[in-house]
Amino acid sequence: MHYLESPTRNLFFTGKGGVGKTSMACATAVRLADRGRRVLLVSTDPASNLDEVLGVTLSNKPTSVPAVDNLSAMNIDPEQAAAEYRERMVGPYRDVLPEAAVQSMEEQFSGSCTVEIAAFDEFARLLGDENATADFDHIVFDTAPTGHTLRLLTLPSAWSGFMDENTSGTSCLGPLAGLQKQQAIYHSTVESLGDSSRTTLVLVTRPEASTLREADRTSDELRELGVENQALVINGTFEARDKSDPIANAMEQRCKEALMAMPSGLAQLQRTVVPLAPHGLVGIDALRLLGRTEPNGEMARNEIAGEERVSILEALPASALIDQLATQQHGVILTMGKGGVGKTTIAAAVAVALAERGLKVHLSTTDPAAHVSATLAAEELSGLTISRIDPAEVTEAYRQEVLRTAGDGLDEQGRALLEEDLRSPCTEEIAVFRAFADAVAEGEDGFVVLDTAPTGHTILLLDSALAYHREVSRQTNEVPESVRELLPRLRDSDFTRVLVVTLPESTPVHEAQRLQQDLRRAEIEPFAWVVNQSLSPLVVKDRILVGRQQNEEPYLREVFTQHAKQAVIIPWQLDPPIGIEGLRELTADKASC
Structure with missing residues (x-):
């Protein structure tokens, strides 16, 4: 790992979901700690799985990792950070102001903006206030998938700029007095991010064309x-x-082709190449082996006993799943799961299969890092339409609508205040959420297949339905019908079908399990699980692939016996599943047996 030859104090790991950021961040932190450096490993991902990888229960405070001297770790949990932030702002007034006034303040701090700024508040404290991390030599940040990371990195400028320009003293967060004192830390955070002597940004990618392009854009x-x-x-x-x-x-050839076509900008960067591991990267021992390619003795067996592969026989044929989805003739199909598990590909394959059955289908995404049109290779299919919820476009449209409606009739000062409010960073969240609700509403007239954002962001998006009324009414005093009907539609199993997409690996399966629990708490019952890119249905001889195939079995068994009411297994494809023909292969009968 070249970046460890002269490591900076701050090390950020970022990249498209599923590329191995957590593994790389954890392995880096362990290696630095093994050298005797005092290391703090931090996750800013709302869907963090540091606990599982490190084998220790974490909180939003540094916790020592027993298996590694000198290493501590923590999760910045957005919801917990928001609760603590809200109490810091409201608590001092509980016995001072009337109860109604206190409740009004709590309402002001209940929106999605509070979650965003509270999580960033913690992030900024760690990066911008060296006194907060004085006990450590290095801070290693395991950050969220690309879209969320970029938003997180732009927040120092976004929030400090908003506060500098705001003249009303209020915002979507309520009074700005509680934020002004943080400006020095926010500005220090911006400086730290751009200081090459203090901060290194490590782009993690895989040898795949789409992830390399994503890394280049990042x-x-x-x-x-x-x-x-x-x-x-x-x-x-x-x-x-x-x-x-x-x-x-085929796997080697695909890897070589992707690397040969690497964007020129990426090719200029200092590069570390990590071979495919024959085992799961969970536990300190596995992290210390990162980069080795030889299976251990247990993984070197040449075959898997028949009784251990029984879960494959229990899989629902992919075509049978499509038949079940097609029976309702209309509604919404959501593909959900951890970043990088193939939600976009599965969504596109389902959309193609339904359209080929003569049904009207609209394929869209709420994930800013997804590219559904690229998955279809710009090919067209009768009955299938494609779109993307573009954050910049929907935000500008929302701003103009609010100014046209709520701004109509306001005097100059009132309109200026409204425009100022609409410049706040959370306006984008509101606009994207409303576009999501509008897309769901389209399911009344045909099928809408939505490739949703990675797990944590998706759940925050769905949860915000309950707080959205308060957020919108503050600016417009109106709530669109699509928003009022969103939760009833999502909870209607005859209208909404959720496909939980995962890989046959520890972290994606357990992330999918947590997603399912969150959905059930929201009274949304998943329809089926899709286990993507599995080697288990295939005959492999290469010892690395045999090791990975064996590593899949306990997680497949867990899916079938503990989590899924029904599940499909999609095997790893010899040819990339791109274009109509490639996507058609995913849902063919032979794809799941």
Whole structure:
């Protein structure tokens, strides 16, 4: 790992969901700690799985990792941070102001903006206030998937700029007095991000065309933010050991082609290449082995006993799942799961299969990092339409609508206050949420297949339905019908079908389990699980792939026996599932047996 030759104090790991940011961040933190450096490992991802990887229960305070001297870790939990932030703002007034006034203040701090600023408040304290981390030599940030990370990194400028320009003393967060004292830390955070002597941004990617393009875009956007000190980790490269294995050969060839077509900007960065691991990267021992490619003795067996593969026989054929979805003739199908599990691909495959059955289908996404049109390779299919909820577009449309409606009749000062309010960073969250509700409403007239954002963001988006009325009424005094009907539609199993997408690995399966629990708390019952990119249905000979195939079995068994009412297994594809024909292969009968 070249970036560890002269490591800076702050190390950020970012990249598209599922590329291995957590594994790389954890392995880096362990190696630095093993050198005797005092390290704090921090997750800013609302869907963090640091606890599972490190084998320790974490909170929003530094916790020592027993298996590694000198290493502490923590999660910045957005909801918990919001609750603590809200209490800091409201608590001092509980016995001073009337109860009605206190309740009004609590209302002001109940929106999505409070969650955003509270989580950032913690982040800024760690990065911008060195006194808060004086006990550590290095801070390693395991950040959220690309879209969320970029938003997090732009928040120092967004929030400090908003406060500098705001003249009314109020915002979507209520009074700004509680934020003004933080400005010095926010400005220090901006400086730290752009200081190459203090901060390194490690872009993690996989040897796949889409993730390399995503990393290249991220790199450019970070440079625009002033973050110049960047390093590149290409995780999961593969070279076939057994040339008689067609799966191994195809995997090697796909890897080589992607690397040869690497964008020129990425090719300029200092690069670390990490081979595909034959085992799961959970536990300190596995993290210390990161980069080794030889399976251990237990993983070197050449076959899996028949009784251990029984879960494959229990899988629902992919075509049968499509048949079940098609029976309702209209409604919403949501693909949900951890970033990088293939939600976009599965959503596109489902949309293609339904359209080929003669049904009207609209495919869209609420994930700013997803590219459904690229998955379809710009091909067209009768009955299928495609769109993307573009944050910039829907935010501007929302601003103009609010100014046209709520701003109508206001005097000059009132309109200025409204425009100021609409410049707050949370306006985008409101606009995207409303666009999501509008997309769901379209399911009344046909099928809408929504490729949703990674798990944590998706749940925050769904949860915000309850707070949305308060947020919108503050600006417009109106709530669209699509928003009023959203939760009833999502809870209607005859209208909304949720497909939980996962990979046959520890972290994605357990993340999907937590997602299912969150959905059930919201009274939304998943329809089926889709286990994507599995080697288990295939015949493999290469010892690395045999090791990975064996590693899948306990997680497949867990899905079928503990979590899913019904599940489909989609095997790893010899050809990339791009374009109509490639997507059609995913839902063919042979794809799940």
